[in-house]
Amino acid sequence: GQQVMQIPQYQHVQEGEDFTTYCNSSTTLSNIQWYKQRPGGHPVFLIQLVKSGEVKKQKRLTFQFGEAKKNSSLHITATQTTDVGTYFCAAGANNLFFGTGTRLTVIP
Amino acid sequence: GAVVSQHPSWVICKSGTSVKIECRSLDFQATTMFWYRQFPKQSLMLMATSNEGSKATYEQGVEKDKFLINHASLTLSTLTVTSAHPEDSSFYICSAQTTGLGGYTFGSGTRLTVV
Numbered sequence: 558g559q560q561v562m563q564i565p566q567y568q569h570v571q572e573g574e575d576f577t578t579y580c581n582s583s584t585t586l587s588n589i590q591w592y593k594q595r596p597g598g599h600p601v602f603l604i605q606l607v608k609s610g611e612v613k614k615q616k617r618l619t620f621q622f623g624e625a626k627k628n629s630s631l632h633i634t635a636t637q638t639t640d641v642g643t644y645f646c647a648a649g650a651n652n653l654f655f656g657t658g659t660r661l662t663v664i665p
Numbered sequence: 666g667a668v669v670s671q672h673p674s675w676v677i678c679k680s681g682t683s684v685k686i687e688c689r690s691l692d693f694q695a696t697t698m699f700w701y702r703q704f705p706k707q708s709l710m711l712m713a714t715s716n717e718g719s720k721a722t723y724e725q726g727v728e729k730d731k732f733l734i735n736h737a738s739l740t741l742s743t744l745t746v747t748s749a750h751p752e753d754s755s756f757y758i759c760s761a762q763t764t765g766l767g768g769y770t771f772g773s774g775t776r777l778t779v780v
Contacts, residue, residue, distance in 0.1 A: 590768055599758055600709065602768030645708065652699055653760070653769055655709040 580646035671772025688759035695761035
């Protein structure tokens with residue numbers, strides 16, 4: 558299946574600080590999706606990126622797809638305690654393979 | 666929005682018994698559903714793709730005879746863990762792609778504990 562690596566594995570930030578997670582693939586991706594999984598919960602779809610160099614924003618969240626469509630990033634501005642969870646990128650043509658995930662902890 | 670209902674939420678079973686997990690698409694038809702397994706603090710691992718009216722497609726390393734998948738209708742897929750052992754204890758989640766909305770909708774997951 559699709560191999561997608563994410564860094565960092567863990568991130569602890571003070572509330573109000575920014576946070577970024579990066580996703581890298583060795584192969585070109587047709588699209589990339591981002592999900593958030595709260596502790597004890599299930600993944601919730603955030604966004605899908607399709608075009609090379611695409612940038613999309615959702616309030617404090619900014620998603621970017623690399624020009625070569627091999628990497629992607631999720632940036633959260635001024636984190637809040639409600640941002641706590643694990644963020645996954647995911648890719649695949651006919652099915653979805655998840656990245657390794659970044660577990661975000663926000664310290665109030 | 667699209668909802669995928671998964672039952673049970675949690676189950677404890679004895680070693681050697683079988684457990685069935687159901688996944689239903691409530692307000693849309695899902696010709697294809699996906700089953701994942703997630704161990705604590707790890708990512709989701711795709712186990713198999715469930716196809717309505719045909720055999721499931723299993724990922725490499727997933728035992729077909731142990732994890733039986735049935736997708737008898739456009740709204741229901743089931744995963745049966747047969748002869749469960751403690752190492753099968755995990756979080757099992759199903760999902761379906763919601764055409765036109767982008768992304769996949771996930772069930773709430775089933776936490777299986779085999780004792």
